[in-house]
Amino acid sequence: MKLIDESLVSSIIMDYGEQVKVNDKETEAIITNPLISEQEERYIHTVQNVPRGSVVDYKTFKYLTITESSSMRTAKYKALMRQCNHVIEFPGEITNGKFLGYDDLGRAVFEEIVGEPTYVHAIVDNKSFSVNSTDAIRVPVNEIILVLQDNKVNKEKIKINFKFPSMDKKWTVQNIDLTQSGLMICNCKTV
Structure with missing residues (x-):
């Protein structure tokens, strides 16, 4: 019943x-x-x-x-x-435009065309990622946890040593945890 x-x-x-x-x-x-x-x-x-x-x-x-x-x-x-308390900006793709001439070494020089940037919403925290706040562990002072959607775009863009600005600092991805399906959990450190 x-x-x-x-x-x-x-x-x-x-x-x-x-x-x-x-x-x-x-x-x-x-x-x-x-x-x-x-x-x-x-x-x-x-x-x-x-x-x-x-x-x-x-x-x-x-x-x-x-x-x-x-x-x-x-x-x-x-x-x-x-x-999501943070937005990561991925720079637009750079492609070659019209031919401008040659440089001093005889290499072809093209106009650079910068595509539209991509913006990704994410969670940034200074504690280990946990649903239960009593399980969370503080990470060292110059480190953060970046949590974002595990999808094709993010997997292509975010790799170990990927650098991004946040909170007036530059951060680099040290580790990527994919153990929780659907999420990319990145340990990041200041550069």
Whole structure:
């Protein structure tokens, strides 16, 4: 015997939920607050699975789902999402434009055309990445943890020794942890 009717839960989400974007796709969701923590976190309740690492657009903010929701809970999916507090800018691709002539060594010189930059939303923290704040361990003073969506673009751009600016410092990626499906967890150190 089912205690909760799935169609009832689905209609509640459709009637009382809000429009959000999950990985750039519109969906209805109910957003609730967990216990107060150091980070801005919310629960997202949907009738579709929201895998860990999904980027959620909610009320002008970007969130990253940090828990797996592979099975339904009471006829709906539920995941914890944390607000992205950082944007990484990947410079645009440089391509050759029109031929300008030759340099002093006889090499062809072309106009450089810089493409549009790519922006990636991420979570930056100075503690080891943990859903349960009691498990978090502080990282050394000149180190941070960078958490972002594990996708093709990020895997192509972010490698060991990748450098990026943040908080008036330049950081370099020391290690990339892919053990949590959907997330890239990077240990970074100041340059």
